[in-house]
Amino acid sequence: MAHRAIRCGTLFDGTGAPPVRSAVIVVDGARITAVGPAASTPVPAGASVLDLGDRFVMPGLVDAHSHISIVPGDGDQIGQLRQEAVPQALRATANLRRDLASGTTTLRVMTEESFLDVQVRDAIEAGVIPGPRLLCGTRGITASNGHGRAHTAFDGVDEIRRGVRENFQRGADHVKIFATGGVSSPGTTLQASVYSREEIRAAVEEALRVGKYAAAHAHGGPGLRLCVEEGVSTIEHAGLATDDDIGLMKERGAWLICTFAIFMHGEGIEKGDGRQPAIMEKLRAARRVIMESFPRHLASGVRFASGTDGVHGCMPFELQTLVRFGVPAPDALLAGTRWAAEACRVDGEVGSLVPGKRADLIAVDGNPLADIEALQRACLVMKDGVIHDNLADNHVENQAEHQGRSGR
Numbered sequence: 001m002a003h004r005a006i007r008c009g010t011l012f013d014g015t016g017a018p019p020v021r022s023a024v025i026v027v028d029g030a031r032i033t034a035v036g037p038a039a040s041t042p043v044p045a046g047a048s049v050l051d052l053g054d055r056f057v058m059p060g061l062v063d064a065h066s067h068i069s070i071v072p073g074d075g076d077q078i079g080q081l082r083q084e085a086v087p088q089a090l091r092a093t094a095n096l097r098r099d100l101a102s103g104t105t106t107l108r109v110m111t112e113e114s115f116l117d118v119q120v121r122d123a124i125e126a127g128v129i130p131g132p133r134l135l136c137g138t139r140g141i142t143a144s145n146g147h148g149r150a151h152t153a154f155d156g157v158d159e160i161r162r163g164v165r166e167n168f169q170r171g172a173d174h175v176k177i178f179a180t181g182g183v184s185s186p187g188t189t190l191q192a193s194v195y196s197r198e199e200i201r202a203a204v205e206e207a208l209r210v211g212k213y214a215a216a217h218a219h220g221g222p223g224l225r226l227c228v229e230e231g232v233s234t235i236e237h238a239g240l241a242t243d244d245d246i247g248l249m250k251e252r253g254a255w256l257i258c259t260f261a262i263f264m265h266g267e268g269i270e271k272g273d274g275r276q277p278a279i280m281e282k283l284r285a286a287r288r289v290i291m292e293s294f295p296r297h298l299a300s301g302v303r304f305a306s307g308t309d310g311v312h313g314c315m316p317f318e319l320q321t322l323v324r325f326g327v328p329a330p331d332a333l334l335a336g337t338r339w340a341a342e343a344c345r346v347d348g349e350v351g352s353l354v355p356g357k358r359a360d361l362i363a364v365d366g367n368p369l370a371d372i373e374a375l376q377r378a379c380l381v382m383k384d385g386v387i388h389d390n391l392a393d394n395h396v397e398n399q400a401e402h403q404g405r406s407g408r
Contacts, residue, residue: 002046002047002048003026003027003048004026004047004050004160005027006027006050006057006361007022007049007051007053008020008022008024008053008055008056008363009052009053009054009056009057010023010055010057010367011023011025011035011058011353012057012058012246012330012369013035013058013060013353013354014334014337014338014351014352015064015338015352015354019056022053023037023038023041023057024036024037024038024041025097025359025361026041026043026044026047027359030359030385031318032353032354032357032358033355035353035355037047042177049352052363052380054200055379055380056363056364056365056366056367056368057353057361057362057364058337058353058361058362058368059351059352059360059361060104060105060132061102061104061105061106061315061362062104062107062350062351063104063106063108063132063307063315063336064098064257064306065108065110065236065307066107066108066110066307066308066312067109067112067309068092068094068095068112068116068117068120068134069081069088069091070091070095071091071312072269072309072310072311073267073272074260074272075272075273077149078150081151082113085114085116088113092116092120093131096124096132096312097129097130097131099132099312099313100130100132100313100381100383100388101381101388102313102314102316102378103315103316104132104313104315104343105132105360105362105382105383106132106133106340106344106360107133107134107135108134108135108174109134109135109137110176111138111139111176112138112139113139113151115138118138118170118171120134121171130404132383133383135344135346136172136173137167137172137173137175137176137215138172139152139163139167140176141154141160141164141175141176141178141203142178143178145194145376147178147180147214147217147258149178157199159282160202160203160206161206164202164203164206168207169398174344175206175214176214176215176217177195177203177232178216178300179216179217179218179223179232180192180194180218180219180221180224181219184265192221192223193221193222194223198208199225199228200216201230201231213233213234213235213345214231215232215233215235215236216236217236217237218234218237219237220239220240220242221241224238224240224241225248228245228248228254231252232254233254233343234254234255234344235254236257238256238257238297239286239289241256241297242293243293243296243300246297246302249302250300253303255303256297256304257305257306257307257343258294258298258306258321259307260306261311261314261317262308262309263283263286263290264290264321265311265314265317267314268309268311269338295325295326295395298325298326298327299327300324301366303334303343304335304339305336305339305343305344308336315375316373316378319332319335319375320332320372320375323372323382329368329372333368337351338351339351341388358383358384358385359382359383359385362381363378363379363380364379366378
């Protein structure tokens, strides 16, 4: 593929530097080779030029927490995970198309059954279907009576070690522990610890043994604190976290992964399971605590990033909610790009627009630094140098371009 030069009206490169008016990004194949002001960044001879001179250009969004086969608004999320592989895969194909169209170019999968996410990752990388780059968690580590149990469960230190080792053998990028109950399972509580300290430690140790890391579904209470104390890297949701919990996370360097859409968006839990009184009671309680505590948590200095938890296409909503909770707009954009890449340990490849990284970017109609809702108007999505501006019409063209690159 020849060089391509992208002219940007405004460039937000994700490094933390101020936005640059009238900038150029030079791409060679799947990688960025140069970035800078138009006046001082030469366009290579023979390069094709993509003129986005009236657009705001920024890194592709990194969804730090999602599930590819679930549609929360359909209800019974565990039931969806218990379905046969084919309906799950078909649902995942539609979900990931929606994610990519909304600007998400990298997505961390926080558990699927039957190693579905690894197989879908392979299909995306082969150009069979369009979708974000997937970071796979494979099977969740949950107890027989724990939240998130579909087909598999792991009880005791030895079973957990075996489960985590099998996950990594099958291609997992990280391991996810279900450490507390969840809002969408009526028989669990949000604070009691599902696992003992020794069980949590076993999962963390097995991840570290192969150079990977552990994430934990943990809303609060002893479950959250045990995970942080035992070295879990990312705490997912933390809906009932106290100020002391957040202080411990800061001290240990754990990331807070915010997932607001599942609680607050119209396509989240309420649409799917809103008729169940036990679930709605927990959901309303969680909303009240989040609305009261998260503005304070986000201003505390804890490292945070954003994920949709399966409410597909809703990364813009996640970042809008950060701003609503008092986060400055530049930091909200970072939470959905570079900070999310750092939390997922892929910041060497994605999350900012600098030479050497993957050519993942989006063009937005409007300026999200002035109006965060502009993020809903992504008019161009590029992943690995391939444009996905109309997924329905251009899938065949993009697939051929992908396969041409892969065969070089």
